[in-house]
Amino acid sequence: MKIFKKLGLAYLSFLAFWILVFDFQRILFSIHNYPKIADVSSLEWIQVFFHSIRIDLSTGSFLSAVPLLLISCFLCFNKKIFFTLFKAVMFIELVMVAMIHAGEINAYGEWNHKLTSRVFMHLSHPDEVFRTADYSMTLWFMVYFILEFTFGGLILQKFFRIGKFKIKNVPISSKIVLFLPILPLLLGFYFVLGRGGFQQIPLNIDSAYFSKKYVINDIAVNSPYFFGKSFLLYNRSNIGEFLSDYSESEINELLNDFLTYEKKHEHYILENTTPNLVFVILESWTSTVSSKLSGKPGVTEELDKLSEEGVLFTNLYATGSTSEIGNASIFSGYPALPEISISMQPFKHRKLKSINQSIASRGYTSGYLFSGDLKYGNINSYFTDHGFNRVQDESDFPEGLEKGKLNYYDEALFELFLEKLNKQEEPFLEGAFTGSTHSPYDFPGHNKEKWTGKETNFMNSVIYADQCLADFIEEAKQQDWYENTLFVIVADHGHASPYVTNPNDSEMYRIPLLLYGPALKDDAKGMIIDKVGSQADIAQTLMYQMKVDTGDDYPWSKDLLNPNVPEFALHATTRGFGWVTPKGKFTYHLDYQKYIVNTFEKEVLEQERKRCNALMQMVYEEYEDL
Structure with missing residues (x-):
């Protein structure tokens, strides 16, 4: 029973660890970017910590899978090398999570959106990052990175002391027999949490959205989850998977005005043709x-x-x-x-x-x-x-x-x-x-x-x-x-x-x-x-x-x-696209498949969305052929 208790303790400790880290980041973000949330009520801000739990559990599950395997090996074989490797993996993950958020917490004031995969374009020229940022931004990046890493390190030390996970007087063979059924089960639970449950459509960014204020929604989504989603899309070679698949006749019908309008006219505004x-x-x-x-x-x-x-x-x-x-x-x-x-x-x-x-x-x-x-x-x-x-x-x-x-x-x-x-x-x-x-x-x-x-x-x-x-x-x-x-x-x-x-x-x-x-x-x-x-x-x-x-x-x-x-x-847009006509405008988010902004009348929206999709499909097909 000790094995199940200690393995269960490790399982829950991983999730609690990451939730605490993400919540600490939210507090730092709110302090640094207070002017952006100054008009937000205390009640609405507190709700962030509840609406964020599902995505935090999902992110924590993915980050905990490898560490759980390593600490399980330590429980089973009682070899310090496994505990050392476990600590190393956790610290590496903590460094990455702290760097993503420390970068985001500074950039948000300028960009007004969370850190996305476009950072890779800038990181290909590191001097751009430091020159674009003023000295205070560089300083604050270091301050927040140190604060977040230190906080995470202290929690890690408290939750995962080596003595907590030692099992004495139990033969290795018995441990292995007990681990064989329980470890895959726990990893399976992580997978279920990672996708957000047993529902047909996996968890997505909008699961944490509850406010009409985009800043509050951005705080609710932890930075590594958003960044990871962005990276997955960035890494796709075929953005066409997100676009429509209309036939040529459908496109011609939807974009008839664009494809057939009379190009010639006599409305000239220049004195001559070679200015x-x-x-x-x-x-x-x-x-x-x-x-x-x-x-x-x-x-x-x-x-x-x-x-x-x-x-x-x-x-x-x-x-x-x-x-x-x-x-x-x-x-x-x-x-x-x-x-x-x-x-x-x-x-x-x-x-x-x-x-x-x-x-x-x-x-x-x-x-x-x-x-x-x-x-x-x-x-x-x-x-x-x-x-x-x-x-x-x-x-x-x-x-x-x-x-x-x-x-x-x-x-x-x-x-x-x-x-x-x-x-x-x-x-x-x-x-x-x-x-x-x-x-x-x-x-x-x-x-x-x-x-x-x-x-x-x-x-x-x-x-x-x-x-x-x-x-x-x-x-x-x-x-x-x-x-x-x-x-x-x-x-x-x-x-x-x-x-x-x-x-x-x-x-x-x-x-x-x-x-x-x-x-x-x-x-x-x-x-x-x-x-x-x-x-x-x-x-x-x-x-x-x-x-x-x-x-x-x-x-x-x-x-x-x-x-x-x-x-x-x-x-x-960031992770999506927008469409504007004299009848209205909308912006659509690729990740959670929803309109962020829409001013079109209900009966007009569907047709305008189709026209937008048709144009993007045409542009993308030409892009693929370039």
Whole structure:
């Protein structure tokens, strides 16, 4: 009976150990990110610790399987090596769990979502992690890691003292006979707990969701479970398993308007078809920073002024949430799919066309300048592989300039960018990618009234960047090439703002797009385009205005100046996708197969979901063939 008692003690101790570790992490998370839960009642916060139990038991079961085998071997053979191995495995697991959560607890303030498999992309360049994080984030990572590891180590020592699991005066043969039936049974119980019970559909992330506040739901799901689910999806080579399987006739019926609409029109807004193209890619500028776009107090006074003399697109959406996805969408008219980053796969993205390639035959040269390191997200490779004549980043900036932790300040970027532009023969396509509005927001400062309240650092960085953009435009007006130039000012992706913090809300992905400059016809200046579209539509919109025959080069890009164009935007979210039309919007989560946000009327939702699925299926099938 001692054997059953001690083995049962070990079984229950493992589960109790992991539940305590996860609950300790929740407490630390709540303290560190208190501003995000300040409006949450104490009762709702306490409920987290009850609603989380099923997922905690599931995670604890998976983490406990190997340690249970090792401690069983110690109970049976009484060899210290098994207990040592058991402790080693537990400490390794504790290190991994603590690192995942210590990273998440810091990143959450910036990302507003839990740590996902996309971290592997960043970890391929470790210096990016440390440069993106400010010094306090690095310090807090170490503090939380040490706290969590120390807490777990103390509990481990208390629960699993070697003396508790020694069985004396029982022959090994008797132990083996008793272990043979009981150990598989206990492991079977772990398996049942791991899948959440005997029900047909296994446990999933939504099992812990109970609140209307996404932050509370995120706290309820322990970090290794969420991260593990993300990794399983990240590791799949066939995301198509999650997508629809419509026949060709079904797709043609669902997307008839997109596939057959009249492409030709006479709505031209350019003075001529060969303007200089100057792209300004704004890091993280979400539409809600602009009063003009959101109707709420904003911080882009200068951009709003420029929009009065340009063509402003008010319903444009980023295709994803990272810079490499945004750049590929802008220049190649390529949409985003869940968990897929085309720029990270050179063997595929090289088969896409880009704007500079479409206009190269007209004598255009092309360049791209970033104030940070372009190896992140394989952005350098993307632009180099697509034939940009000059791709430069922080390594090409002159020595002696002041810079932030992640990149040179926007004022330095625009100063160098202007020098580059002045040396180019016309016509040219040039792009500058800003960086001061990226965490850690260590911009040099500004003289305007500072933003106070939520997202203070980000909003103040936008004020600074907005002034830098205006100063650059003013300097550009003094140059000879300015008179035949079209500025394409657009964000790479959105960001949390004082008005939108939910990373699963399509509003987080709405971004500004402004066409500005003397290349515009006078009657186009001040125009507002409210058609729903995405970054992927910029390419075809520009190419049509320039009367470039693109053929089938941009199959997913729509001309947003076409009066006949169907209005929709597809975007990838964290672990899911979103769909926006004039009728509404929804975001859908792949893991727990539910709508996170939905504003479509019930009778419209089913049809819009089918249309979204059909488009994703088409994009994915082409992606597979690249």
